[in-house]
Amino acid sequence: MSPSNEQCEDVLAENPGISPIQVSAILRERWRALSEKELERYLAIAAADKKQ
Numbered sequence: 001m002s003p004s005n006e007q008c009e010d011v012l013a014e015n016p017g018i019s020p021i022q023v024s025a026i027l028r029e030r031w032r033a034l035s036e037k038e039l040e041r042y043l044a045i046a047a048a049d050k051k052q
Contacts, residue, residue, distance in 0.1 A: 004031075 004027050011026050012018070018026075034042070 007027060007030055008023065011023050011030075015022070015026070
C-alpha cells in the first residue's frame with residue numbers, strides 16, 4: 001500500500017473541505033518527511049506489486 005493510500009483519509013479528516021490539490025500537497029510533504037526505514041518499506045511493497 002502506498003503512503004498516499006494509507007494517509008489520504010487521515011489528511012481529509014484533519015483538513016475537512018480541502019481541495020484535492022491541497023491533499024496532494026500534504027501527502028507530498030509527508031512523503032518527503034519519511035524516514036529511510038519507512039521509505040524502504042514502501043519501496044519494497046512497490047517492488048512486490050510490480051512482480052504481480
